[in-house]
Amino acid sequence: MxxxxxxxxxxxxxxxxxxxxxxxxxxxxxxxxxxxxxxxxxxxxxxxxxxxxxxxxxxxxxxxxxxxxxxxxxxxxxxIGSADNLSALQKAFVTHDGFQCGYCTPGQICSAKAMMQELAEGWASAQTQDLTERPLPTPEELRERMSGNLCRCGAYSNIIAALEDVIASDASLQGAQA
Amino acid sequence: MRMTLADMYNTPDERNLLDTMKQGIIGKPLDRPEGPLKVTGTATYSAEYKLDGCVEGVLVLADIPQGTVSTIHRDDVVAMPGVLAVLADEAMVRRSTQGTSGKAPAQDVQTVDYFAQPVALVVAETFEQAREAALALKIEYEGAGNPVPFDPESADAEVETPSDSKPVKGGDLEQAMRDAAFAIDVDYDTPGHASAAMEPHATIAEWQDDRLILRGSYQMLAFNVKEIADCLSISPKKVRIIAPYVGGGFGSKLGITHEAVAAAIAAKELGRPVRVVMTRQQVFQTVMRRSETRQRVRLAADAAGKLIGLGHEALVSNLPDEDFAEPVTQATEFLYGGENRLLKVEVARICRMTAGSVRAPGEAVGMQVLEAAMDELAEKAGLDPVELRKRNLPAKVPVEGTPYSSRMLVEALEQGAAQLGWDRRKPSPCQTREGDWWIGMGVASAARVNVMIPAEARVTLNADGTALVETDQTDIGTGTYAILGQIAGEMLGLPISKVRVVLGDTSLPAGAGSGGSFGAISTGSAVMRACEAIRKKLGKKLGCEGDALEITDGMASHGEKQCSLIDLLDGEDMAEIGSIKPGKTFKDFSQASYGAFFAEVGVHAFTGEVRVRRMTGAFGFGRVLNAKTARSQCLGGMVWGIGSALTEELAFDMRDGHLVNHDLAEYHVPVHADVPALDVILLEERDAAASPLQAKGVGELGICGAAGAIANAVYNACGVRVRSFPLTLDKIIPHLPDPFVSPA
Amino acid sequence: MKAFALDHATSAQGAIHALQHGGTVIAGGTNLVDLMKLQIAAPDRVISIRRTELGEMALDGEGLRIGALVTNADCAADMRVREHWPLLAKAILAGASPQLRNRATTGGNLCQRTRCGYFYDTTQACNKRDPGAGCAARSGFNRIHAVLGTSDSCIATYPGDMAVAMLALDAVVLTEGPSGPREIPIAAFHRMPGDDPSRDNVLEAGELITAVRLPAPTGGIQLYRKVRDRASYAFALVSVAVDVTMDQGRIARCALAFGSLGTVPWRDPAVEQVLIGEEPSAALFAKAANVLLKDAKGLGANDFKIPLAARALAATLNEATQAGKA
Structure with a gap:
């Protein structure tokens, strides 16, 4: 070596x-x-x-x-961001109360960031009906793709709402038809 | 000078001060102030403090169910790289401390009470060294002479009536069952549950001379200080606990447990800070389980569907000598009518890890069964399940005759039904099929007792016109940082940006702690009363009564007179401690939060898999202190309801009482994909008997009955009534109709 | 975790050479590190193959060659796999979580060890972990255990999904070892426990999986149906891999494999023979299920897997044959 x-x-x-x-x-x-x-x-x-x-x-x-x-x-x-300079994803988590105790939160956010990249690259998931097409960021897709991150406080609905918010303002993720 | 207002809550405070305030922030869906720290990973949890010289401890668990430690082969392990100590001190605890105990639990780890009980602590320079050494430690045991059985249903298991659980008896239930036009007599069972908070239990213990400082993950610090002090036979004054952020609790961190005591003892012995973090498996195996339950429910109704008799009897379990018994019938006592009644809980003494509080002890499993049985009665009586519930709400609590402080159950049932589209529900099962899925709807009531715990808080109105709220109250994800700031801001007429909340440090006044849904109303009331005292002084300065003072955005006024707080304070901070204790209002009124759950599920016609498709919860719990965090509490409860209905079950091996599924791969808490978009309706209500805030508890309400709504929806979908939770597919498939035959 | 030495091989040959002196291969580590923390695996020497050339995917005349180091995620994302062997992508995507699939590899996943709770608990007797110790699962909590291919020594399932799809696709496991390269049909790769459950597969000491080869696409309708206790991120109770081709309303060709039903990924040619040439019907699916499950034995808590497998088979064949007709 x-x-x-x-x-x-x-x-x-x-x-x-x-x-x-x-x-x-x-x-x-x-x-x-x-x-x-x-x-x-x-x-x-x-x-x-x-x-x-x-x-x-x-x-x-x-x-x-x-x-x-x-x-x-x-x-x-x-x-990804600091407390006085939050990323869009982090802001959305705060706005939508996508956490309670906060312990799973950094993992959820890191996971979500990479998940959006996977979506942008057209990766399929177990929810994707046609594997040869680019998947749409439906709630079902997002839930399946985030299922590797447990939240015992049960903030799941709010996390998905936060992700939908960020995705809606990200053109690269709207291009699912590409 | 500090003063304390008369603290017992003996008469309902009808002044409803919060509604007379002008700042307009109470109840608003404000973001959590600590949110930016949590989303950036900069909120500091218990294991994350960097202390010079800190070393690592790993607990060693017994691999026998009962007996005595005879030999610990320390020498082999002490010789391993980095190992500093092997401890099996008699002050180490065998069991977790029950919530609000304030005393040491069973100590001395020479004795083994249950499989996987901690018996030693290995300390080393690094975590990797300590972990390897802990697994290498050989311990010999002598078996127990008179073993306790592992199965609560075993004939050998002693069954007792718990000391703090008096049976409720009224009239003649047997006769009512005979007289009933419609009667239900059913047995249900629910399995053990784990809290499974995402942050494993962790403590860093540090001694400064004879003072012990613990950074730990606990829910009720004022009690925890006493518990740890009692374990170590030191004065509680010598203990300080710091816990500003707690990664979930759900009952598992109410009392101190193995790692805290072991860390404190090791730190003392080594003269260095010691950190002990439990592994996930250890948390599952040693902290607290919710008891499994077997419940018999008897419902006797007249021809109109009105209950004339109600029986709810439960068998739960715990280790010998534990006071706690899952209070299964707690809400049954007041929820529905039926003067002829028998409610009782018995506890079987068995050899499994300690049973204790897991989110909403009692109602979490009692309500789901009662509500499933109510569904059976509705079907038998030919009544809509919503209507059946509405017909059975008594004017006063049966048998004892206590009035209700407030109860928005009818409103919850009606608004929840409208939200889910209950009118589309088919009254009989197997009527709706979408592809391979049977679709159905179910309803359940929600109820959870309202509890107050003595609490204090200090509020300081700073000379610069900002306010500081301080208490040892914890925020375990509940929203305490947000709501205490809103209460203080509303009372003192300050925008939320001018209020700072400091929590989770026992050097501050003792709050209630987090548990039993009591944190908000107890500590919140203390904050409110501290603010009231400040208002009184401010009023004096402005020449009026405190109540007559109007403050908005830091500007105080009374009639024509107007003065900024900064000018009124004139360079002096103003600090007050507010306090509250439960008093007569809790005896004079039946106090509970109420709600209703509506669920739509799909059941796979071939495989029996159940998916919750939509779910609505409508809840009335007095004043909403923060509509965002309260909603989140309800959402979280409903997710627990999904877990309790469909996936969560502790599996114990009946041969040695060990927990088989002791990790997050095999104990199935719901994941994202299990949870659809959930609707929450918050019903505005005021309840002066519950607290000066006019608020009641909400932290656990969302789980209390939720699983019943799902089970009822499963029946409505596919006609399979499962009386054993969770409704895993193995219990459903034997009873499913032919999947190839669609409804006519 | 016991102390160990970590070496980094830079080629497959280098790894094989290193393995001659004993040691355990690490690729993604998602299973091995998990087991090492619990000291269910306690190697003195660990050889990383992460820097070797085994991370490539290539199409050639014989089919698709998936290098042992190709991650599950990359394999499922590969457009060739998605278009021509969708069964494999579906099975991989049904497994674990995105994070785990990003790290878990093709070779590692084939060697994934069981999730039996008694194997995973070193306080309990397990012949797979500790040969001769006995099997605590047989009379313990065995709800997730196998009903086919069990022995008195062991009832543990192979828990994965990827290999089940590969079995239905007639994949071949390519290895290299001290006695040269081998091509092992995947049906012969996993070992039933018999009286030696400690060996999950037929790999010899020092032998390394280098790739998996998928033969030419069948063009069939391919479905993977995983039945589990929660909607995602859970091991299968039963899974079914189906690859079926319809011709004029009849089943012209089919391959069926099952996960978490047997001690190994399960395929029974007799089941396929029942189906081939027939018109799909509920009765036909039931007949196939009877053949599949004729030797199935439950131990109480896992009895339900027998009707569940029949039902999952019917549901999946029903869907695939309907789609094939369309």
Whole structure:
């Protein structure tokens, strides 16, 4: 192996990966990088609270070993907006009360961000009737695509309302006919 | 100088002060003030504080159901990399603390009361080291001499009447059943449930000399301080708990539990801060379960469908010596008529993890069964289920004769029915088929008792014209930050941007805590009373009574006189502590929040899968303090109703009492795809007996009966009456009609 | 999680070479890391194949070759798969969650281990996890367990969806190992438990899945029906993969595979023989179900899977044959 220290690019900044191969991407973000916006809800890929974007795709950071992310670009909730400069998605979550306790929320938002990208790229879901056509962002599609993120407070209806709001103002997602 | 208003709530406060205020923010659907922090991941939850030198503890669970620890092979584990300590202190707790206990639960982890009880804590420099060491720790046990059975239905299980649950008896139910024109006598069962709050239980314990500081995830801090102090035999004054953000509770964080005590003991022993975060599996296995229930419901109605008799008896379970017994019949006591009645709860003593409060203890499972049985009666009596309910609302609480403080059940039934389009419901099952799906509708009433807990809060009107609200009250997602600010802003005539709310720190006045839907009305009333005291002083400065003072946007006036708050304060902050305690109004009136659920479901004609297609809830709970957060509370409850109706069930192995489905993959809380767009109708109401705010509790109302509406809709869809929750498809398919035959 | 050494192979050959010295392959890790945290898997040495060349998809004369490292998400998003092997895309999209599918790989998913609650709980006896320990599931809570292909040693299901579709599509698992490359028809890949449930599949020590090959498209109507306890993000109680071609109102060709019904993804040619050449009808579907389930054995809590499988089969064949007629 080379002598240079392995890094991953987290929110635009190169960060040295941990030395213990057991450390998950989630624990590395939370403990070593103090990026505690990414939450640990189950640690076994069963709740989605730990969702982050790796190379633009959403994954469960709890089930990935940090050392497997050399050179990867990682985006966490901290890169999406700040309390005094919320992204459109974050604003919509606040307006529609798309959360209660807030613990699943960063995961929901990261997941939603990537989900919209998947929609824009025309990815199908289990709700998509014709796999050869670009899917429309119907409520059923959105619910299926967000089902990897549990919310025990039961804010689901409000989360979908927030997503519909953002999608309605995003031309690239209206182009489902393309 | 601080003063305290007479705090017992003995007579309804009919002044309805909030409606006389002019700021106009109370009840408005304002955004949560902490929202920007939550959506950016910058709200700090208990495990997320960075303390110098903090080390990691991982709990070790027993792999036997009952017995005594004989040997702990510490040495092998202490030699592992990074390991600092293996603790099995006698002060560590065997069980979770019941809500509002204020005392230590069963201690000493030498004894094992149930499978997967925590018996030790391993502490290491890093989480990975502690986790590996915890799994490596070998413990030997001696079995129990006189084992407690695992199954509440076992003949060996001792059955008791719980100490705090008196049976309600009136008239002669047996005779009423014989005299009835229509009678229903049915057995239902409901399974155990888990709170499954998204944030696992976590504590960071730190000692500063003889003072203990806990960053923890708890619901009722004033009680939690006493509980932890009692566990450690120290003064509660030496304990401070900080919990500004709590990632959900639903009863599971009412009392302190294993990780908090273990962390405190380890931190003391090591002289370093210690963090203990439970794994998801540990939360499932050790914190609290809602008891399973077996319920017998007897309904005796006359020819007009009026109840003349009502029986509701339940068998629940808990460990020996636990006071808590799921109060299944709590709402049955006051909801419907029928003077001939027998309501009672019994508890079977079994060997499974502690049973305790899970969102809406009692009503959550009692109401869904009562409401399913009411549907059976409606069918038998040939009455519309909405009409049956309307005919059975008594003028006073049966047997005890107490008047109702307020009750908007008729309005809820009518508005909910209109919203869902109840008039399109077919009275008999199997009439509507869309493709492979049978479609049906169901209704259920909602009811949840209104509870007040002693609470204090401090409000400071700052010289700069802003206000600060402080209490140790928690916000577990309930909207406390929002509503306390709105109450203070309304009372003090300030826009919401000028009010700051600080919560979740026991160095502040003791609020009620979050649980039992009592946080808002209790702590909210304390805030209101603190504001009243401030208004009184302000009035004095302006030369009038507090009540006569008008304040809007920081400008106070009385008649011709007008003065800004900043000028009135003249450079001095004004601080008051308000407090309230439940008093006579809770004895003089039956107090509850009410509502109605309407559900439309599809049942797959082949596979028996059930999907909720639409659902409406209409709720009356006194004054709405914030229409946005109150609606969210109702939505959340309805989602729990969907889970309780269709998917949620704790599965215990009857051979050792261990929980088989102890993770979020196999304990099925609803996901996005299970939940359609839900409608919530908030009915405006004022209830002076319930609180000076004229508000009642709403945090749990949305679940209380919701699953009944879904079960009733399933019957209406496909003609299958399942008397065992949840309505998983295995219980439905044996009774489905031939899927290839469509309705005529 | 036990301490382990992590190595990064840069080629399939390199990985195979590394495996000669023992070790466990990691690709996405969605199942392995889960198991390692619970110490159900406790390898001393883990070899990552993430930097190898196995992440490619290619169409050739024999069909579509899906590299072992291709993620479930990429496979389901691939337009060739969606157009010509929609069954595979549908099955993948019915599984897990988008986050997991973005990380889970083709090879890893074939090797996914069971969700049996007794396998997942190290305090309980399990022959699959701990050979010879016994099976606590047989007389325990076995609602999700298999009714076909069970043994006294084990009643655990293969829990996945992707492999069920691949089975109906006659996929071939391509491997390389110490004794060279192998082509394993997927029907022969998963092992029934017999008296050694510890081995889920026929991979030999040091053998690595390099790809899965789908043969030429059938052009049939392809449906994947997953029946589960909630609407999404749950393992199947029973799933049915159907690929059917109709000709003049009769079933000309069909392939049927079932998930979470047996200990392995389940396909029974005798069922297909009942159907081929016949006009679809409720009676015919029932006849096929009887053949499928003639040896099915429930243990109480999972008895319902037998009628459920028959019903899911009828529903799915009904839909597919109606669509095929149109």
């Amino acid at each position: 080379g002598s240079s220290i392995a890094v991953a690019i987290v929110n635009g900044v190169p960060k040295p990966l941990p030395s213990d191969p057991r450390r998950t991407l989630l624990d590395w973000l939370r403990e070593d990088l103090a990026l505690t916006g990414t939450k640990k809800g189950c640690d076994h890929g069963q709740c989605g609270a730990c969702t982050v974007l790796v190379e633009g795709r959403r994954i469960n950071s709890c089930l990935s070993l940090a050392q497997l992310h050399e050179s990867d670009t990682i985006e966490t909730i901290e890169s």
